[in-house]
Structure formats: C-alpha cells, structure tokens
Amino acid sequence: MSRLELITPEGLRVDGRRANELRKITAKTSVFSQADGSAYIEQGNTKCLAAVYGPREVRHRMQALADRSLINVEFNVAPFSSSERKKRSKNDKRSLEVAAFIRQTFEPVILTSQFPKTQIDIYLQIFQNDGGLLQSCINAATMALVDAGIPMLDYVCACSAGCIDKEPVLDLNNLEESADTPELTVAILPRTGKVTLLEMESRLHVDKLASVTELATEGCMQIHKVLDGVIRQNTEHLMSRLNA
Structure with a gap:
C-alpha cells in the first residue's frame, strides 16, 4: 500500500x-492479585499487560547497587499477537532492545535512591500488536x-x-507502520514537559521533525488525562x- 492510500482525499x-x-x-x-502492581491497557487493537514486583531482594547479590535500586525489565510478545505467528523469546534481539528502551525511560523517573540494594521487576506482555508497541x-x-x-x-506518558x-499523523497503527512510514516515539513527564x-x-x-515531535507530545498529554x-x-x- 502506498502512502497516498493511507490517507483519503477527505483526510481520513x-x-x-x-x-x-x-x-x-x-x-x-x-489486574493481578499476586503482583505488587499491575495494569492492562488497550490502545486501539494493541493490548499490553504489565506486572511490577518489588522493591525486593536482588536475585543475584553481585548485581546489587549500594546507592539505589536495580530496575529489571522483561518484555515478551505472544506468538499469536500478530499475523506473522512468529515465536519470539524474551532473549530475542528486538525484545531485549525494547526492554532496554523501557528501562532507560524509567531509570531517571523512579526514585530508586530510596531503595538501595533492592530490585524492581517490570514484566510486560503483548497479547495483540497493532502498532504503537513501545508506547503501549x-x-x-x-x-x-x-x-x-x-x-x-511524575507519570511517564508515551505516544508515537x-x-x-x-502530513504529520498521530498514534500509528500496524498498517501505517508497515508502509515504511517514518515514526517517532516520545515519552514525557506531563507536569514539566521533560522528555525521557x-x-x-x-x-x-x-x-518535519519539529511538527511530528510536537504532535507526539500533544498525544502524550492526552494519554496522561x-x-x-x-x-x-x-x-x-x-x-x-x-x-465501607
């Protein structure tokens, strides 16, 4: 599908x-009673489940940080999440890359100095992928x-x-991403507008960079609400x- 066909003459x-x-x-x-914190989100047809455990004892003592908590992120995509039916392990290169992005996003925001020598685990599972995977x-x-x-x-809110x-477009779906559309994902702290x-x-x-970045930032503010x-x-x- 060409880019021209992704937007109709009416602008839809x-x-x-x-x-x-x-x-x-x-x-x-x-959504999980066993986890310390959990959440489920659907953005369009992209469905993501998150579970948080901790702060808790570090799994491997050698990894313990004396002045702050260690943040561990594990990301996984279900084989049935897209039409590819491709099984992807948590050690897959792309999965490790997404997990690293998420860890780097939250490290400056979580007050890890309050929990030295501990570990905070964030587990993320994608059940359906229709674009905007990282932001979800x-x-x-x-x-x-x-x-x-x-x-x-602050909250961390992300949007692509x-x-x-x-023409700048907000919150790309899978069909738009698959058409080699240039895509930018932004995560901000809504109160200060700082980009993380x-x-x-x-x-x-x-x-086009300024207008696309501005549109993504506006999307972050809408998501924050x-x-x-x-x-x-x-x-x-x-x-x-x-x-009661």
Missing part, C-alpha cells in the same frame, strides 16, 4: 481517524508502577507520531471499600 486514515486523533484507549489497574508498554508500566506504590517524579504524504525517551528507527526529513483518570477512579474505589 485507514481506520477512520483524522491525522491528529488517538486510537481509543481502555485501561485498568490491579511504557503507558502500561507507568500504571503498574503507580499501582505498586513505587515513588516516581509519523509523517504520511508530508525519544526513539526513531526510520528516516524523517528534518523539516486518560491514565490519570483511571488511577484516580481506582483510588476512589479503594478508598470507598476501606471506608
């Missing part, structure tokens, strides 16, 4: 969205960390944007149960 994309529209987001927390993982991990009560400087036929991740694997003309609403609703529910 293949899934009916406008260029600056997010996919529908559904999210909830406390980051948003799910944020909610799971909040659910676990782990102190952070790209450029189709010289900026990731791009394809070429984007420098003239959704995630914050879910967290507040869950907190109110817990408080009402405690007071």
Whole structure:
C-alpha cells in the first residue's frame, strides 16, 4: 500500500481517524492479585499487560547497587499477537532492545535512591500488536508502577507520531507502520514537559521533525488525562471499600 492510500482525499486514515486523533484507549489497574502492581491497557487493537514486583531482594547479590535500586525489565510478545505467528523469546534481539528502551525511560523517573540494594521487576506482555508497541508498554508500566506504590517524579506518558504524504499523523497503527512510514516515539513527564525517551528507527526529513515531535507530545498529554483518570477512579474505589 502506498502512502497516498493511507490517507483519503477527505483526510481520513485507514481506520477512520483524522491525522491528529488517538486510537481509543481502555485501561485498568490491579489486574493481578499476586503482583505488587499491575495494569492492562488497550490502545486501539494493541493490548499490553504489565506486572511490577518489588522493591525486593536482588536475585543475584553481585548485581546489587549500594546507592539505589536495580530496575529489571522483561518484555515478551505472544506468538499469536500478530499475523506473522512468529515465536519470539524474551532473549530475542528486538525484545531485549525494547526492554532496554523501557528501562532507560524509567531509570531517571523512579526514585530508586530510596531503595538501595533492592530490585524492581517490570514484566510486560503483548497479547495483540497493532502498532504503537513501545508506547503501549511504557503507558502500561507507568500504571503498574503507580499501582505498586513505587515513588516516581511524575507519570511517564508515551505516544508515537509519523509523517504520511508530508502530513504529520498521530498514534500509528500496524498498517501505517508497515508502509515504511517514518515514526517517532516520545515519552514525557506531563507536569514539566521533560522528555525521557525519544526513539526513531526510520528516516524523517528534518523539516518535519519539529511538527511530528510536537504532535507526539500533544498525544502524550492526552494519554496522561486518560491514565490519570483511571488511577484516580481506582483510588476512589479503594478508598470507598476501606471506608465501607
């Protein structure tokens, strides 16, 4: 499919969205009773589950850090998550790369100095992949960390944007990603606007970089409103149960 066919003359994309529209987001927390914190998120047809354990004793004592907690991220994609039906282990090169991006995103945000010589584990599982995989993982991990009560400087909200036929578009789906669309993923701290991740694997003309980055940042702010609403609703529910 050519890029021209990804946007109709009326300005609509293949899934009916406008260029600056997010996919529908559904999210909830406390989905695992065994985990210290957990969350589930759907961004369009991309479905991600996150579980957080810790702070807890470091698995291997040699890895313990005297001044802060060690953050461990494990990422896995279910074989049935896409039409490829390709089995990918957690030690797959791409999986390790995504896990590294997520760890680097959260290391400056989690107040790890409060938990020296401990380990915080973040487990991420993709059940369905329809584009925006990295952003979904980051948003799910944020909610799971909040659910676990782990102190952070702020929410971390991520969103992708790209450029189709010289027009910036928000929150790419799998079909748009598969058409070699330049894609940029941004993760920010909403209160300060600080960027904690900026990731791009394809070429984007420098003239479009500012507009695509700005659109992705606007998407992050919209996602923050959704995630914050879910967290507040869950907190109110817990408080009402405690007071009952």
